[in-house]
Amino acid sequence: KLAEADADELVMRKKLAQLALAEKDYKAAAEWAEQAMHVDVMDVDVHRMLAEAAANLRDHPRAIDHYETAVKLDPEQTGLWFALANACVDADQLDKARDALKALLKIDPEHIGATQLLEGLAP
Secondary structure, three states, X not given: OHHHHOOOOHHXXXXXXXXXXXXXXXXXXXXXXXXXXXXOOOOHHHHHHHHHHHHHOOOHHHHHHHHHHHHHHOOOOHHXXXXXXXXXXXXXXXXXXXXXHXXXXXXXXXXXXXXXXHHHOOX
């Protein structure tokens, strides 16, 4: 009710999106994150939550779009690159997945998950 009463309340919307993700209510998480994005389009966490919800709803193009935005906003966050790569694999966009993994490995050459996934995607 508090979030609905104040259209510019970012923190409450982010918290509600986090809670919905934790409860695996991906539709509600997407709705709250979308509202939060309208308050602050430059918030990395909002894009991450929206991407995570979209990925779990099997909306791969939307998940990829928001993960790409998140890595543009915070290119040093390896978890975002890895999530982007996984979303690309799920969408059968393997070249894009390889590119994301290579970008991740430039930041963290020792990232085991990225190395293993990249080896699994070898042409």
